[in-house]
Amino acid sequence: MSLWSVVSCGEAQTLEIGEKLGRLLMQPTLVLLQGDLGAGKTVFARGVARGLGVAADTPITSPTFTLMNHYQARLDLYHFDLYRLSDPDELIELGFDDYAYGSGVALIEWPEKLENPETPGLWVNLKRLDDERREIEVFLKGETSKDLSVALQKVFS
Numbered sequence: 001m002s003l004w005s006v007v008s009c010g011e012a013q014t015l016e017i018g019e020k021l022g023r024l025l026m027q028p029t030l031v032l033l034q035g036d037l038g039a040g041k042t043v044f045a046r047g048v049a050r051g052l053g054v055a056a057d058t059p060i061t062s063p064t065f066t067l068m069n070h071y072q073a074r075l076d077l078y079h080f081d082l083y084r085l086s087d088p089d090e091l092i093e094l095g096f097d098d099y100a101y102g103s104g105v106a107l108i109e110w111p112e113k114l115e116n117p118e119t120p121g122l123w124v125n126l127k128r129l130d131d132e133r134r135e136i137e138v139f140l141k142g143e144t145s146k147d148l149s150v151a152l153q154k155v156f157s
């Protein structure tokens with residue numbers, strides 16, 4: 001399994017790394033954002049949204065109560081925050097699979113709430129090192145495209 005690791009030294013840098021990733025996404029992708037409360041998942045998601053071309057004046061905030069926000073961009077973006085998910089059946093009601101395995105990019109905060117911890121996709125793990133620094137690990141799980149792997153190599157190595 002390929003794994004890339006970078007240290008971000010502030011919110012702006014995490015935004016930038018997310019944006020770089022967003023720019024290189026050319027096909028439907030499931031991105032799973034792991035990390036504790038305040039680790040920077042939403043900041044990273046905001047960067048990806050910008051990289052996909054969501055307008056700079058569109059606020060990207062955690063869909064804490066709605067569970068999912070949809071943005072139109074180069075590829076449709078579905079931003080999930082599953083923190084408040086109490087029952088995996090709610091995912092069916094949301095139509096989760098249609099978004100996660102559809103024609104757009106799905107970003108999932110709190111993927112621990114999914115039943116399958118081995119969900120194939122692009123996993124991003126954010127770890128708080130101190131107030132300003134975060135270790136960001138990126139890796140592909142399961143069957144994912146070669147193109148994506150090559151693109152990640154360009155951005156993260």
Ligand SMILES: Nc1ncnc2c1ncn2[C@@H]1O[C@H](COP(=O)(O)OP(=O)(O)OP(=O)(O)O)[C@@H](O)[C@H]1O
Nearest residue numbers: 008009010011014037038039040041042043132134
């Ligand atoms: N290097 C960094 N990268 C990202 N965020 C940082 C960094 N340094 C400090 N921060 C701060 O950490 C906080 C990250 O908040 P964010 O909402 O992105 O976390 P989250 O992982 O989405 O949390 P939650 O699980 O509550 O949704 C922000 O207040 C941000 O300013």
Ligand SMILES: [Mg+2]
Nearest residue numbers: 041042062109
């Ligand atoms: Mg968040």
